[in-house]
Amino acid sequence: MHNVIGACPHDCPDTCSLVTTVENGKAIRVQGNPAHPMTDGVLCTKVSRYTERTYHPDRILQPLRRTGPKGSGQFTPVSWDEALNDIANRLGAIAAQDPQAILPYSYAGTMGQVQGEAMAMRFFHKLGASLLDRTICSSAGSEALAYTFGAKMGMRVEFFAESKLIIIWGSNSIGSNLHFWRIAQEAKRNGAKLICIDPRKSETAEKCHEHIALRPGTDAALALAMMHVLIQNDWLDHDYIAQHTLGWDALRERALQWSPERAAQICGITSQQIESLARDWATTKPAAIRLNYGMQRVKGGGNAVRAIACLPALTGAWRHRAGGVLLANSGNFPVQRAALQRPDLLAGRKPRTINMSRIGNALLQAASHAFGPQIQAMVVYNSNPVAVAPQSSEVVQGFAREDLFTVVLEHFQTDTADYADYILPATTQLEHWDIHATYGHTDILLNRPAIAPMGECKTNTDIFRALAKRMGFTDSCFEEDDETLCRTAFGPPQDMQELFAQGFTHLKSPSGQALPDAPFAEGKFPSPSGKCEFFSQRLADMGQDGLPDYIANYEVPQANAEFPLAMISPPARNFLNSSFVNLQSLRDIESEPVLEMHPADAQARNIQHGDVIRVFNQRGTYHCKAQLNDRARPGVVNGLGIWWRKLGLNGTNVNELTSQKLTDIGRAPVFYDCCVEVAALK
Ligand SMILES: Nc1nc2c(c(=O)[nH]1)N[C@H]1C(S)=C(S)[C@@H](COP(=O)(O)OP(=O)(O)OC[C@H]3O[C@@H](n4cnc5c(=O)[nH]c(N)nc54)[C@H](O)[C@@H]3O)O[C@H]1N2
Ligand SMILES: Nc1nc2c(c(=O)[nH]1)N[C@H]1C(S)=C(S)[C@@H](COP(=O)(O)OP(=O)(O)OC[C@H]3O[C@@H](n4cnc5c(=O)[nH]c(N)nc54)[C@H](O)[C@@H]3O)O[C@H]1N2
Ligand code: SF4
Ligand SMILES: [Mo]
Numbered sequence: 001m002h003n004v005i006g007a008c009p010h011d012c013p014d015t016c017s018l019v020t021t022v023e024n025g026k027a028i029r030v031q032g033n034p035a036h037p038m039t040d041g042v043l044c045t046k047v048s049r050y051t052e053r054t055y056h057p058d059r060i061l062q063p064l065r066r067t068g069p070k071g072s073g074q075f076t077p078v079s080w081d082e083a084l085n086d087i088a089n090r091l092g093a094i095a096a097q098d099p100q101a102i103l104p105y106s107y108a109g110t111m112g113q114v115q116g117e118a119m120a121m122r123f124f125h126k127l128g129a130s131l132l133d134r135t136i137c138s139s140a141g142s143e144a145l146a147y148t149f150g151a152k153m154g155m156r157v158e159f160f161a162e163s164k165l166i167i168i169w170g171s172n173s174i175g176s177n178l179h180f181w182r183i184a185q186e187a188k189r190n191g192a193k194l195i196c197i198d199p200r201k202s203e204t205a206e207k208c209h210e211h212i213a214l215r216p217g218t219d220a221a222l223a224l225a226m227m228h229v230l231i232q233n234d235w236l237d238h239d240y241i242a243q244h245t246l247g248w249d250a251l252r253e254r255a256l257q258w259s260p261e262r263a264a265q266i267c268g269i270t271s272q273q274i275e276s277l278a279r280d281w282a283t284t285k286p287a288a289i290r291l292n293y294g295m296q297r298v299k300g301g302g303n304a305v306r307a308i309a310c311l312p313a314l315t316g317a318w319r320h321r322a323g324g325v326l327l328a329n330s331g332n333f334p335v336q337r338a339a340l341q342r343p344d345l346l347a348g349r350k351p352r353t354i355n356m357s358r359i360g361n362a363l364l365q366a367a368s369h370a371f372g373p374q375i376q377a378m379v380v381y382n383s384n385p386v387a388v389a390p391q392s393s394e395v396v397q398g399f400a401r402e403d404l405f406t407v408v409l410e411h412f413q414t415d416t417a418d419y420a421d422y423i424l425p426a427t428t429q430l431e432h433w434d435i436h437a438t439y440g441h442t443d444i445l446l447n448r449p450a451i452a453p454m455g456e457c458k459t460n461t462d463i464f465r466a467l468a469k470r471m472g473f474t475d476s477c478f479e480e481d482d483e484t485l486c487r488t489a490f491g492p493p494q495d496m497q498e499l500f501a502q503g504f505t506h507l508k509s510p511s512g513q514a515l516p517d518a519p520f521a522e523g524k525f526p527s528p529s530g531k532c533e534f535f536s537q538r539l540a541d542m543g544q545d546g547l548p549d550y551i552a553n554y555e556v557p558q559a560n561a562e563f564p565l566a567m568i569s570p571p572a573r574n575f576l577n578s579s580f581v582n583l584q585s586l587r588d589i590e591s592e593p594v595l596e597m598h599p600a601d602a603q604a605r606n607i608q609h610g611d612v613i614r615v616f617n618q619r620g621t622y623h624c625k626a627q628l629n630d631r632a633r634p635g636v637v638n639g640l641g642i643w644w645r646k647l648g649l650n651g652t653n654v655n656e657l658t659s660q661k662l663t664d665i666g667r668a669p670v671f672y673d674c675c676v677e678v679a680a681l682k
Contacts, residue, residue: 004450005503008047009429010576011108013440014179016043017504020430020450027051027430027451036504038441044178046580053583054428058412061455064423070400073418083422088470090405094376099128100351101376107136109382112434113489114482119461121341126473131353139666141296141327144305147536150527151331153519155288155324157441161186162322165284167195170295172202175573200638201631213633214267216568216672217298217553223307225263226278227255230314235282237316244523245313247535254547282315286323294570298673300551302665307548313532321518332507333437339488342477357669358660359389363398381409381460386416387578388642390658390669393620409460412582415645425457432459433482435489442507442515446499554661555675557635563617563675565637569654572640581644593624593648596631596638605678612681620656623649
């Protein structure tokens with residue numbers, strides 16, 4: 001019996017250090033590493049079931065070729081040779097016409113640098129395939145931060161323990177950032193006040209001292225009105241503003257247009273709530289905001305992040321290491337993207353870029369001058385677009401195209417895999433090497449394989465190496481092994497010796513020092529001006545508003561409209577996006593797909609708790625069960641995600657209802673900007 005140290009690969013800000021216990025070549029237990037401070041020996045319910053997932057009877061263990069109609073899920077096992085030869089031939093024939101007709105589609109099924117975009121991008125760059133704009137999660141907020149601070153940087157998560165006020169803004173930390181919640185509890189024990197800003201009374205909201213249940217997509221109005229109150233009471237750090245910010249006069253004028261009364265109307269809360277929030281923010285020190293991606297999935301998501309990101313500079317909260325804001329710290333990691341992904345293999349070619357958040361639309365486009373060639377082949381890895389991408393009806397129609405050649409690298413036969421021509425069996429985190437940056441803390445983690453690949457599974461990297469060989473790509477970079485890629489991922493001065501010895505190492509700054517405790521205590525923002533840019537010249541140059549403002553949702557519910565309810569679709573606690581939905585023990589906890597409704601909205605529609613309902617709009621229909629409780633505010637329904645379509649009640653999921661419109665900044669999807677109507681299913 002021995003233990004192997006690894007890293008949780010999932011798209012979660014916590015990036016836990018894992019200890020896998022192996023007996024006779026079999027992983028018998030996966031636990032949190034007690035030696036890693038952030039993990040502290042604790043994993044979430046999902047990943048503590050990792051052996052159940054790894055040894056699941058439904059794991060795909062052989063290459064499969066389609067035998068039935070697309071989407072029917074009928075496949076027959078074939079040899080790797082047969083699969084790889086056929087795939088290479090098909091891709092080769094398409095590439096001979098125009099390689100841009102081939103599209104890779106991937107996201108963060110694993111966040112590893114090696115099984116993510118290293119060998120895969122080398123392959124697609126060499127091929128000259130279309131590029132993918134990876135916008136589906138965080139690009140609105142990420143770009144908004146870049147336009148404000150200059151990079152995705154913020155407070156160090158561990159110092160929230162010393163904060164006296166923590167605003168959890170657009171995040172259900174208990175469900176999706178568990179180890180931050182542990183830190184917030186420590187702060188609470190030390191007397192901190194916790195406030196949650198979320199339309200839904202989430203597991204987290206109900207455990208905070210205060211919950212501000214605003215309407216979806218109105219956060220910028222709230223932040224601007226907070227600024228208004230700060231100005232009126234002169235709760236400002238004038239020295240910090242003068243030295244370390246840009247555009248204060250203009251922002252001040254903008255904020256003065258946002259009285260608490262005006263914002264209260266828009267947000268659906270009281271002006272007293274706004275005044276008291278602003279008072280708490282200004283008068284409690286140190287004060288911190290844990291912002292998360294939940295609030296940027298609306299039309300004005302980028303502006304909302306910018307507005308909130310301005311708040312710490314106004315009160316000088318950054319001066320203290322336990323003050324400021326944290327959305328993500330990924331900008332601190334010196335990922336060696338060019339070395340890993342080798343864009344030089346494009347050799348001067350400039351393929352078009354396809355936005356992954358509009359994949360339905362893209363798959364249905366004919367060739368045109370503006371669009372380029374029709375998409376003729378897709379290679380999907382680390383993602384389940386048929387379940388997770390917006391407006392599923394178009395996504396499904398696209399994937400169902402008989403003339404589309406689709407290869408899916410997967411662990412399971414997901415909704416997307418059902419549409420594949422070939423499913424290739426991929427290894428899980430227990431079976432391969434990888435190295436991890438993270439967005440929620442500031443450690444690098446190494447993942448060593450704990451067990452041999454199951455069945456005939458291959459690593460993503462090996463699959464792309466094998467395809468490269470069959471395509472006749474002879475560049476030596478296709479020979480590099482995964483351990484070498486791990487060593488390439490972060491350049492010096494990171495302590496690779498420590499990383500390989502204990503499985504994690506604290507990130508160092510480029511000078512080789514420890515990261516600063518308080519990143520912006522003395523300004524030094526990585527923006528063009530070196531300041532916190534309230535006004536962004538870069539945004540203004542693109543014809544956008546240089547100042548943050550409130551931008552109303554695309555779909556604002558109106559009382560007598562055809563679709564009078566706003567719907568958000570945040571994650572279910574026991575799934576991770578669409579991962580884990582096929583694990584019986586976790587599905588048992590979530591029971592069935594549900595829509596949370598306020599009892600008043602249900603009563604008006606003659607809907608009882610537990611009724612099977614029809615949730616619908618101009619884009620489609622989703623059946624699920626009504627859950628009547630006070631988690632939903634009146635006028636807003638919560639469709640918890642993201643079920644596999646085929647495990648739902650009518651073969652759809654919540655993305656049947658979401659649209660392919662994009663955010664103001666970052667070209668991201670607007671999952672939580674969606675209007676629907678609900679009716680009992682008769
Ligand atoms: N258990 C679990 N953990 C996860 C995931 C998962 O699916 N399940 N997904 C992972 C991924 S991919 C990501 S990106 C992160 C996301 O991490 P977070 O952004 O922290 O995501 P959520 O937990 O979904 O919290 C989003 C919260 O925002 C609220 N919200 C919705 N609209 C608005 C709005 O307009 N304004 C405000 N203020 N709040 C709003 C929702 O009700 C929800 O409670 O979580 C990761 N962790
Ligand atoms: N309505 C609605 N839709 C949403 C969201 C929402 O809140 N509401 N959230 C959005 C967000 S934040 C995100 S990030 C996206 C997430 O969307 P995706 O990144 O597609 O995430 P998952 O659904 O977890 O699918 C990941 C797939 O990768 C596979 N996988 C994992 N590891 C490996 C590996 O090593 N190799 C291979 N080949 N495959 C692997 C898993 O088996 C899984 O099927 O969904 C988005 N969709
Ligand atoms: S999903 Fe998040 S909380 Fe769960 S083990 Fe992975 S990193 Fe930790
Ligand atoms: Mo995400």
